[in-house]
Amino acid sequence: MKNEKIFKPFIPGVLINLTDCCNFKCKYCPPYGENLCKGMDKYDEDAILLVISLSKKYGIKQVRLTGGEPFLESQRLQLFLNACGDSFERLVLNTNGSLLKKNLFGLKKYKKNITLKISLDTLNENNFNNITQSNSFLEVYDNILSAISEQFKIELNAVLYNQTFEEICDLVEFSVNNQIDLKFLTTSTFYGNVSFKKSVLNMKKVVEYLENQSSFTSKERLVGERGAPMLVYHIEKSKITIFDSCNKNSLTPLKCYFDCCENECHQYPCDYGAFSIGISTDGLMSICRGRKDLGKQIFYQSSNEIESAFVNQVERFKSCFSINVNSL
Numbered sequence: 001m002k003n004e005k006i007f008k009p010f011i012p013g014v015l016i017n018l019t020d021c022c023n024f025k026c027k028y029c030p031p032y033g034e035n036l037c038k039g040m041d042k043y044d045e046d047a048i049l050l051v052i053s054l055s056k057k058y059g060i061k062q063v064r065l066t067g068g069e070p071f072l073e074s075q076r077l078q079l080f081l082n083a084c085g086d087s088f089e090r091l092v093l094n095t096n097g098s099l100l101k102k103n104l105f106g107l108k109k110y111k112k113n114i115t116l117k118i119s120l121d122t123l124n125e126n127n128f129n130n131i132t133q134s135n136s137f138l139e140v141y142d143n144i145l146s147a148i149s150e151q152f153k154i155e156l157n158a159v160l161y162n163q164t165f166e167e168i169c170d171l172v173e174f175s176v177n178n179q180i181d182l183k184f185l186t187t188s189t190f191y192g193n194v195s196f197k198k199s200v201l202n203m204k205k206v207v208e209y210l211e212n213q214s215s216f217t218s219k220e221r222l223v224g225e226r227g228a229p230m231l232v233y234h235i236e237k238s239k240i241t242i243f244d245s246c247n248k249n250s251l252t253p254l255k256c257y258f259d260c261c262e263n264e265c266h267q268y269p270c271d272y273g274a275f276s277i278g279i280s281t282d283g284l285m286s287i288c289r290g291r292k293d294l295g296k297q298i299f300y301q302s303s304n305e306i307e308s309a310f311v312n313q314v315e316r317f318k319s320c321f322s323i324n325v326n327s328l
Contacts, residue, residue, distance in 0.1 A: 003327050008256065009318040011224045012287070013062035013276040014055050016048055018076050020281045022069040024096050025133040026119075028161050030193035032281075033068040034094075036289055039281025044299035045076060047306060051279060051298070052083045054310045061224040064092040064117075064276070071099035078106060086113045090223040093117065094157075098136045100143040104150055111152055117183075118144055120156045122167045123174060131161055148178050155181040160199050168206055172213065176238045183230075183241040188271040191290025203244075203251060207231075210240055227275035228255045228322075245271035253326040258287065258316060265291065269325045277313050285309060287316050 020032035020039045030036055055063060063084055070077050070093060077093075084091050091110070097118040107114065120140065122128050128137040147154055158171055168184070175182040184206075187196050211217065214233035220241075221229050230252050231242040244251040247269050255273035262268050270290060279285045283299025284292060296309035 003323065005321040005323050006254075007319070007321045008225070009320060010226050010256075011059055011061060012274070012314065012317045013064060013222065013224060013226060014051065014060050015064045015066060015276040015278040015289075016051070016080065017066055017068065017278070017280050018070045018080070019043075019068040019073045021072050022067060022096070023072065023098060023134070024069070024136070026096075026159075027131055027133065028159050028187045028194060028196055030190040034066050034190075034278075034289070035068055035280045036190065036193060037280055037282050037284075040283055040299060043076070043281060044283060045079060047283065047298045047301065048080060048279065049083050050303060050306050051285070051310060052080065054307055056087045058311065058314055060314075061088060062090040062092065062222065062226075062276075063088050064094065066094035068281075069096055069099065071095055071103050074099075074103060074106070081107075081110050081114070084113075088113075090115065095119070096132070096136075097140040097143050098134070100140075101146045104146060104152075107152070108150070111150070115153045115155055116147055117155050117157055118147070119159075120144065120171070121158045121161060122163050123170045124163075124167055127163065127167065148180065155183055158182065158184050160184055160186050160201055160203075161196075162199065163201065165201065165205055165209075168201070169209065172210070172235070172240055175240065176213075176235050179237040181239045181241070183243065185242075186244045186246055188245045191267060191270060207242075207251065210235075210242075214240075222275060226256070227273065228252045247271070247325040247328070250326055253324045254322050255325050256320045256322050258320060260294070261288075269323070269328055274317065274320050277310070285313065287313050 017035040020035040092115045094117045125137040210233040213235050218232045219229040220232045233240040257273050278289045284295040285298045286295030298306045
């Protein structure tokens with residue numbers, strides 16, 4: 001049925017921004033990275049440690065540590081990884097990979113629990129350096145090989161920006177040969193914070209290529225049955241995933257939202273929808289990174305205030321609905 005809502009409550013993930021700083025300036029990335037804002041001068045690590053403890057208490061299944069670039073705050077990262085331990089079904093660390101090798105030794109004790117989500121948009125050195133506005137391709141590539149040799153669980157993140165079809169095939173081949181996972185994401189406006197030219201890549205051609213390579217395909221949600229069902233192509237021991245943030249002719253059109261999204265937000269339906277509680281470096285904890293008004297300040301607040309805010313936000317996900325954005 002056109003515009004039919006499917007009510008699907010779920011337990012959100014928790015996304016923790018460690019810093020708003022990054023040593024890359026990727027052309028598709030918003031100012032301050034996923035954090036989307038300038039942080040406080042003094043970061044409240046105790047508040048985040050309490051959030052991690054609350055996440056265990058209330059059955060959160062995934063925690064993601066991101067930035068900016070988290071390794072720019074390596075001591076803070078170690079503190080939070082220690083706090084997470086092996087308590088979550090999935091513990092994810094996002095990184096651009098440039099500082100990975102020098103930090104691998106410190107990550108070894110988390111090897112069984114952690115997934116390294118490393119940005120690698122292309123294996124073409126010139127295009128990589130152009131996209132990231134850096135000269136770091138060889139360093140990142142070498143660091144990824146080091147992490148593979150240390151047998152870390154790895155998922156490459158490739159944003160479909162201006163790569164050729166051949167570059168996409170090279171990424172798939174690299175992932176399959178090294179028995180690691182790969183996720184393709186289409187570019188996002190990040191709630192209106194980024195403007196870009198739409199990729200001219202023929203996605204139908206990409207899908208046909210992956211279907212021909214795959215032993216079987218599936219649709220999978222994030223851990224905890226969160227967010228949009230993504231296309232997954234199983235090739236040997238690797239999973240190649242597509243998440244399409246487009247809201248017209250999307251390859252992954254079933255996205256989750258809150259009632260307030262439909263009734264109050266001018267960006268509805270937005271690129272990502274509902275899937276995690278995020279804490280940005282300005283101390284705001286929110287069910288939506290694009291809606292400051294839905295958040296609650298937790299830095300330098302009492303334990304009771306932080307727990308109350310956390311519980312209220314978890315409860316909001318019990319009234320989520322999914323809808324096919326292609327039908328809107």
